[in-house]
Amino acid sequence: xxxxxxxxxxxxxxxxxxxxxxxxxxxxxxxxxxxxxxxxxxxxxxxxxxxxxxxxxxxxxxxxxxxxxxxxxxxxxxxxxxxxxxxxxxxxxxxxxxxxxxxxxxxxxxxxxxxxxxxxxxxxxxxxxxxxxxxxxxxxxxxxxxxxxxxxxxxxxxxxxxxxxxxxxxxxxxxxxxxxxxxxxxxxxxxxxxxxxxxxxxxxxxxxxxxxxxxxxxxxxxxxxxxxxxxxxxxxxxxxxxxxxxxxxxxxxxxxxxxxxxxxxxxxxxxxxxxxxxxxxxxxxxxxxxxxxxxxxxxxxxxxxxxxxxxxxxxxxxxxxxxxxxxxxxxxxxxxxxxxxxxxxxxxxxx
Amino acid sequence: xxxxxxxxxxxxxxxxxxxxxxxxxxxxxxxxxxxxxxxxxxxxxxxxxxxxxxxxxxxxxxxxxxxxxxxxxxxxxxxxxxxxxxxxxxxxxxxxxxxxxxxxxxxxxxxxxxxxxxxxxxxxxxxxxxxxxxxxxxxxxxxxxxxxxxxxxxxxxxxxxxxxxxxxxxxxxxxxxxxxxxxxxxxxxxxxxxxxxxxxxxxxxxxxxxxxxxxxxxxxxxxxxxxxxxxxxxxxxxxxxxxxxxxxxxxxxxxxxxxxxxxxxxxxxxxxxxxxxxxxxxxxxxxxxxxxxxxxxxxxxxxxxxxxxxxxxxxxxxxxxxxxxxxxxxxxxxxxx
Numbered sequence: 001x002x003x004x005x006x007x008x009x010x011x012x013x014x015x016x017x018x019x020x021x022x023x024x025x026x027x028x029x030x031x032x033x034x035x036x037x038x039x040x041x042x043x044x045x046x047x048x049x050x051x052x053x054x055x056x057x058x059x060x061x062x063x064x065x066x067x068x069x070x071x072x073x074x075x076x077x078x079x080x081x082x083x084x085x086x087x088x089x090x091x092x093x094x095x096x097x098x099x100x101x102x103x104x105x106x107x108x109x110x111x112x113x114x115x116x117x118x119x120x121x122x123x124x125x126x127x128x129x130x131x132x133x134x135x136x137x138x139x140x141x142x143x144x145x146x147x148x149x150x151x152x153x154x155x156x157x158x159x160x161x162x163x164x165x166x167x168x169x170x171x172x173x174x175x176x177x178x179x180x181x182x183x184x185x186x187x188x189x190x191x192x193x194x195x196x197x198x199x200x201x202x203x204x205x206x207x208x209x210x211x212x213x214x215x216x217x218x219x220x221x222x223x224x225x226x227x228x229x230x231x232x233x234x235x236x237x238x239x240x241x242x243x244x245x246x247x248x249x250x251x252x253x254x255x256x257x258x259x260x261x262x263x264x265x266x267x268x269x270x271x272x273x274x275x276x277x278x279x280x281x282x283x284x285x286x287x288x289x290x291x292x293x294x295x296x297x298x299x300x301x302x303x304x305x306x307x308x309x310x311x312x313x314x315x316x317x318x319x320x321x322x323x324x325x326x327x328x329x330x331x332x333x334x335x336x337x338x339x340x341x342x343x344x345x346x347x348x349x350x351x
Numbered sequence: 352x353x354x355x356x357x358x359x360x361x362x363x364x365x366x367x368x369x370x371x372x373x374x375x376x377x378x379x380x381x382x383x384x385x386x387x388x389x390x391x392x393x394x395x396x397x398x399x400x401x402x403x404x405x406x407x408x409x410x411x412x413x414x415x416x417x418x419x420x421x422x423x424x425x426x427x428x429x430x431x432x433x434x435x436x437x438x439x440x441x442x443x444x445x446x447x448x449x450x451x452x453x454x455x456x457x458x459x460x461x462x463x464x465x466x467x468x469x470x471x472x473x474x475x476x477x478x479x480x481x482x483x484x485x486x487x488x489x490x491x492x493x494x495x496x497x498x499x500x501x502x503x504x505x506x507x508x509x510x511x512x513x514x515x516x517x518x519x520x521x522x523x524x525x526x527x528x529x530x531x532x533x534x535x536x537x538x539x540x541x542x543x544x545x546x547x548x549x550x551x552x553x554x555x556x557x558x559x560x561x562x563x564x565x566x567x568x569x570x571x572x573x574x575x576x577x578x579x580x581x582x583x584x585x586x587x588x589x590x591x592x593x594x595x596x597x598x599x600x601x602x603x604x605x606x607x608x609x610x611x612x613x614x615x616x617x618x619x620x621x622x623x624x625x626x627x628x629x630x631x632x633x634x635x636x637x638x639x640x641x642x643x644x645x646x647x648x649x650x651x652x653x654x655x656x657x658x659x660x661x662x663x664x665x666x667x668x669x670x671x672x673x674x675x676x677x678x679x680x681x682x683x684x685x686x687x688x
Binding site for chain 2: 144
């Protein structure tokens with residue numbers, strides 16, 4: 001009941017107003033989606049979009065804030081998925097240990113994070129394109145190893161019947177429940193990346209990206225920051241990988257194959273690796289293309305299998321014309337519209 | 352060589368001892384006790400020779416890759432696609448003309464032309480933007496892989512070697528004695544020996560061109576300092592075009608060789624791209640002798656691993672790579688920049 005408030009408080013707008021209206025609209029749309037979208041859209045299109053978006057988000061974090069393009073993220077995700085299958089329950093009973101979910105999931109994330117950190121420690125010894133080459137080589141080593149190893153990874157067949165636990169009496173593989181599960185994880189990962197990017201660690205990481213020598217001279221441990229970035233990205237990728245194995249209910253070496261590894265890069269680059277929302281936009285475009293391109297292609301009289309060509313050409317076009325992806329295109333379009341107005345009178349420049 | 356020996360006496364001794372033991376294992380007849388520990392000598396010799404032949408093939412593919420990288424600093428991740436395309440074209444040409452030898456110059460020219468177009472139309476537009484180049488080459492390899500799948504389908508092809516190269520030949524290396532007490536000599540497919548000799552000839556020729564000719568001098572100068580070379584009046588873009596075309600053509604020839612003693616199918620492109628990556632990481636970027644040593648190491652590791660520890664043969668390759676990265680990040684023969 002204070003009549004006078006502290007002057008500083010009046011200047012601050014309430015947090016509700018600080019979030020742009022478009023974000024509110026997007027949030028309500030995503031929350032209300034199950035009311036008007038059918039199960040196929042919820043489970044296949046949006047569930048898959050969020051999962052691929054999470055994995056690509058981990059790449060965006062490394063590439064956008066750390067300046068390290070790592071092709072390892074799909075491998076880390078697949079390792080997380082494998083660990084859930086190996087430690088938890090699956091159709092392959094002679095390998096799966098059948099531990100309870102509250103032990104399986106943290107362990108899977110920790111193991112994937114340790115793997116990602118170790119490989120990251122190896123990869124940060126190199127820079128730029130070398131990082132791409134080394135992570136690509138390690139990713140393919142994992143693929144071949146998982147395909148040949150029958151003792152742990154069950155070789156070519158992999159694991160089937162890997163389903164999420166029945167928690168709070170909800171079957172989390174039901175489309176609506178799974179939609180909210182993936183949406184929740186995506187939002188948490190997105191928020192985590194945004195938060196970390198503004199934290200002292202994230203700012204130092206961006207400094208390392210822009211000028212490692214100066215950061216080293218200022219007393220920052222450049223290598224440690226880069227390795228820590230790999231650890232965080234691995235945790236995010238592992239979350240995506242666990243969701244992916246739950247969605248497909250199976251995992252096999254193909255999950256971490258070279259095409260899948262390249263797809264994550266394509267998604268992140270097409271969406272835009274400057275901002276955390278980019279990977280989700282890229283994932284939505286990829287999933288829509290992947291889901292509906294057979295229909296479009298057969299409408300043009302081409303074989304269904306040519307969608308890879310379509311994706312490859314689209315990727316080429318984006319990389320050629322807009323290095324920062326679809327987001328970059330959008331921002332440039334906005335900037336051009338903004339420039340047309342005369343800054344003094346506010347009139348359109350052409351008139 | 353002498354410089355290395357005086358700088359690293361311990362390593363020289365270690366390498367010499369390893370080589371001597373290896374030579375002795377290859378040349379000397381094995382006693383029954385040794386066979387009890389290491390298995391049949393024939394198996395061991397076959398693993399060694401397949402490893403060396405595979406190394407020769409890896410060298411053919413990786414030499415172009417490392418040359419292109421060393422000179423132009425661009426990572427051509429479409430190199431594996433050039434290899435596979437060369438293989439398919441070689442198959443078509445040798446089927447159509449019936450001549451295996453004719454396929455080599457024809458494929459070299461065709462794939463080199465594609466390389467010229469790539470360098471002129473793609474890489475020149477984004478010089479110095481390494482990341483963008485890498486991504487563009489990834490896109491190109493995806494598109495090329497799908498177009499090749501479209502044309503040649505998913506089945507695997509094998510290029511038939513000509514009659515005069517088919518069949519085994521006897522090498523003056525003892526594998527053991529047969530029941531009658533006669534010495535048995537090793538038999539090995541002729542075509543693989545031919546491939547090995549061809550790879551050695553090409554490697555030596557590349558080394559000679561690089562170290563003894565004016566063009567080689569230009570290329571070496573470009574590897575060391577590109578800006579200074581172009582500032583001294585050399586039209587460096589022509590050097591770039593020539594090197595790129597040569598590297599691409601070499602990858603195409605590698606495709607024919609690979610199609611002759613292995614097979615061609617979708618997925619081989621990434622396999623050979625990765626092999627080239629590992630070879631140049633191990634051997635050192637931009638170094639032809641490094642590529643040769645790396646290719647030999649990787650080929651041997653792959654084949655020996657395949658014989659003695661089939662599950663983990665892939666892992667050996669990558670362990671070598673990880674060890675090199677951990678202790679000598681610039682590669683065995685790479686120079687620190």
